[in-house]
Amino acid sequence: MKNLIMTTAFIALFLPSAKADVLGVKAGYQHWKSEVSGYFGEGADSTITNDGRDNTFGKFYIAFEHPMPLIPNVELALTQHDVSASDSITSTYVLGDQTFPVATDLVGRSDTSSVDILLYYEVFDSSIVNLDVGVNAMYYSVDYIASDVASSLTGENTVSTIIPMLYARAESGLPLLGISGYVSLMSGSDAEKIDAGVSYKFIDSAIIDMTMSFGYRESSVTLDDVDDIFAMSEYDGIYLGIQFDI
Numbered sequence: 001m002k003n004l005i006m007t008t009a010f011i012a013l014f015l016p017s018a019k020a021d022v023l024g025v026k027a028g029y030q031h032w033k034s035e036v037s038g039y040f041g042e043g044a045d046s047t048i049t050n051d052g053r054d055n056t057f058g059k060f061y062i063a064f065e066h067p068m069p070l071i072p073n074v075e076l077a078l079t080q081h082d083v084s085a086s087d088s089i090t091s092t093y094v095l096g097d098q099t100f101p102v103a104t105d106l107v108g109r110s111d112t113s114s115v116d117i118l119l120y121y122e123v124f125d126s127s128i129v130n131l132d133v134g135v136n137a138m139y140y141s142v143d144y145i146a147s148d149v150a151s152s153l154t155g156e157n158t159v160s161t162i163i164p165m166l167y168a169r170a171e172s173g174l175p176l177l178g179i180s181g182y183v184s185l186m187s188g189s190d191a192e193k194i195d196a197g198v199s200y201k202f203i204d205s206a207i208i209d210m211t212m213s214f215g216y217r218e219s220s221v222t223l224d225d226v227d228d229i230f231a232m233s234e235y236d237g238i239y240l241g242i243q244f245d246i
């Protein structure tokens with residue numbers, strides 16, 4: 001399914017696009033509860049492991065759609081989350097200017113902020129079926145911290161990188177009931193985000209529309225010697241959201 005969506009997105013980028021009838025703005029917030037896995041460190045074979053317990057994340061976004069052909073619509077999104085880590089290391093571990101010897105019990109944390117800048121086209125837009133495709137640039141920034149449980153030794157390092165991705169989103173629904181289902185995918189060489197869910201438009205007026213959504217999201221990012229960091233983070237879980245359309 002992922003390959004089909006991304007192939008469709010690639011082809012559709014070169015097709016004439018549908019466009020919004022009027023200038024529109026939509027904004028929303030999603031509260032995401034997710035299980036976390038992964039690791040980080042400054043050596044491919046010397047890392048500490050993220051704690052696997054549930055974490056809660058927040059995502060804010062705003063999008064601008066317009067009727068001008070060839071010019072893409074724009075969406076900006078901010079996601080922030082903190083993840084804890086712990087390990088009893090079996091080899092020398094380095095983070096920043098600090099080296100930790102073998103058998104040290106470490107606790108750590110990764111404070112992550114990602115900003116998505118999405119440019120997309122409405123290649124098909126009807127009352128029943130919608131298809132958007134585009135490209136996304138994710139500015140990914142993480143502060144990594146690790147400390148020795150038995151002492152005050154602490155190491156820190158910060159990563160900042162831009163990860164490009166292709167984007168596709170399909171939605172189909174029953175407009176008279178205000179119910180729809182959707183699936184979206186962002187995919188690149190070092191990151192992937194998959195969303196699927198249902199939404200319900202509970203306010204539909206000439207001034208503002210309000211929609212609630214419930215869905216499931218998977219996300220993964222891999223850093224391979226980026227600013228000296230080797231890391232992988234995987235998240236999956238359910239989210240609730242609310243969106244305002246003007």
